[in-house]
Amino acid sequence: MSDCKTFKSPGFGECDALRNSVRGMVISDKGTTITLANAKIIGVDSSGWASILAPLIATSTYETGSLVDFKRGYEVNSDAPEMTASNLLFEEQTNNPAPKMIAYGRMSYSEYSAFFRAHGKTFDIALIAENGNPIVSETSTAGTYKGFRGRIFVNKGTIPKTGADLQKECEFRVIFDDAEEWENIVEIESEFTFTDLLDVCPAGLDVEVTTAYATPNVTIKVTSRNATTPYAGVAAPANIQIVEAINDAVAAVATVAQGSKDIGSYEVALTAALNGPVWARISVEATNRTYVSKMFKIVA
Amino acid sequence: MLVGQESINKDFFLGWNYKEFEAYVKSAKLKTGISILELAKKLGIEVPKKEKDELK
Numbered sequence: 001m002s003d004c005k006t007f008k009s010p011g012f013g014e015c016d017a018l019r020n021s022v023r024g025m026v027i028s029d030k031g032t033t034i035t036l037a038n039a040k041i042i043g044v045d046s047s048g049w050a051s052i053l054a055p056l057i058a059t060s061t062y063e064t065g066s067l068v069d070f071k072r073g074y075e076v077n078s079d080a081p082e083m084t085a086s087n088l089l090f091e092e093q094t095n096n097p098a099p100k101m102i103a104y105g106r107m108s109y110s111e112y113s114a115f116f117r118a119h120g121k122t123f124d125i126a127l128i129a130e131n132g133n134p135i136v137s138e139t140s141t142a143g144t145y146k147g148f149r150g151r152i153f154v155n156k157g158t159i160p161k162t163g164a165d166l167q168k169e170c171e172f173r174v175i176f177d178d179a180e181e182w183e184n185i186v187e188i189e190s191e192f193t194f195t196d197l198l199d200v201c202p203a204g205l206d207v208e209v210t211t212a213y214a215t216p217n218v219t220i221k222v223t224s225r226n227a228t229t230p231y232a233g234v235a236a237p238a239n240i241q242i243v244e245a246i247n248d249a250v251a252a253v254a255t256v257a258q259g260s261k262d263i264g265s266y267e268v269a270l271t272a273a274l275n276g277p278v279w280a281r282i283s284v285e286a287t288n289r290t291y292v293s294k295m296f297k298i299v300a
Numbered sequence: 301m302l303v304g305q306e307s308i309n310k311d312f313f314l315g316w317n318y319k320e321f322e323a324y325v326k327s328a329k330l331k332t333g334i335s336i337l338e339l340a341k342k343l344g345i346e347v348p349k350k351e352k353d354e355l356k
Binding site: 215216217235236237238252253254255256257258259269272 | 302305306307308309312313324327328329330331
């Protein structure tokens with residue numbers, strides 16, 4: 001099929017002000033969608049953007065997306081389309097390059113290193129404007145929107161930067177794989193600000209294994225991200241999510257000792273005789289805030 | 301469920317027999333404040349007759 005579509009004059013509107021700049025992106029799992037009504041609101045539990053970023057429902061319901069703030073910089077670096085002139089000098093566009101962008105995350109390097117595991121992976125990525133408006137792609141289901149399908153590449157395995165270059169250290173290169181999704185671009189007028197969106201995102205925790213796994217126990221120390229404040233909220237085995245394990249036996253958490261929670265220390269009993277690595281993550285739904293850690297090796 | 305200082309994943313022990321449960325709890329040195337027999341009862345693990353008699 002050709003690229004031909006019907007066109008009729010659209011007319012002029014009352015206002016031609018520029019829209020807001022892009023301020024961030026929501027990296028969501030492939031297939032994540034949101035309805036128009038939900039895309040307009042922060043929501044709670046299974047509604048609004050909270051349903052993707054921080055569903056406060058149960059320990060078995062985890063977030064499917066995370067927000068990256070681009071306040072440290074954002075630029076579009078898509079290749080120009082190929083323009084070909086025939087031998088009779090008839091010029092036209094002969095390809096449709098993949099849209100690309102580079103963004104610099106406003107986050108600590110500790111947080112950035114968690115995204116190393118996202119390197120080369122495919123996500124559905126919604127952009128968020130400075131005024132909080134989501135920029136998404138309309139799907140073929142009426143009133144349902146999604147992020148743009150793309151792959152993320154991060155700055156890993158490189159020498160740390162210095163001086164002014166530090167601002168560009170948390171680099172996200174995104175290559176979008178479907179140019180047609182961008183033809184279905186929609187900016188949704190939201191009822192929230194970018195700050196509202198940041199505030200609903202999970203608070204970060206740091207976890208350190210202080211006594212290595214000796215079947216079946218391991219001791220972990222949990223603190224607020226980039227701080228020494230102990231975190232006392234790991235109240236149940238379900239708060240420790242086993243994410244990846246190579247064992248034939250199911251790797252699971254049997255008990256979490258609460259005796260030293262005030263100093264953020266927990267003795268955890270796991271399945272016996274596990275072989276490492278076993279990767280875990282802390283995920284806690286408190287009254288109005290989710291707390292999550294980066295993935296860590298609970299069994300080395 | 302919270303028993304003593306331990307927050308316990310009851311599902312973890314589903315289908316366990318008493319002997320393997322006893323061995324696990326001993327190796328994990330759980331600080332429940334109650335005996336292994338009492339803990340087994342709380343978790344719905346079937347206690348063999350010999351141990352049941354000891355409990356009496």
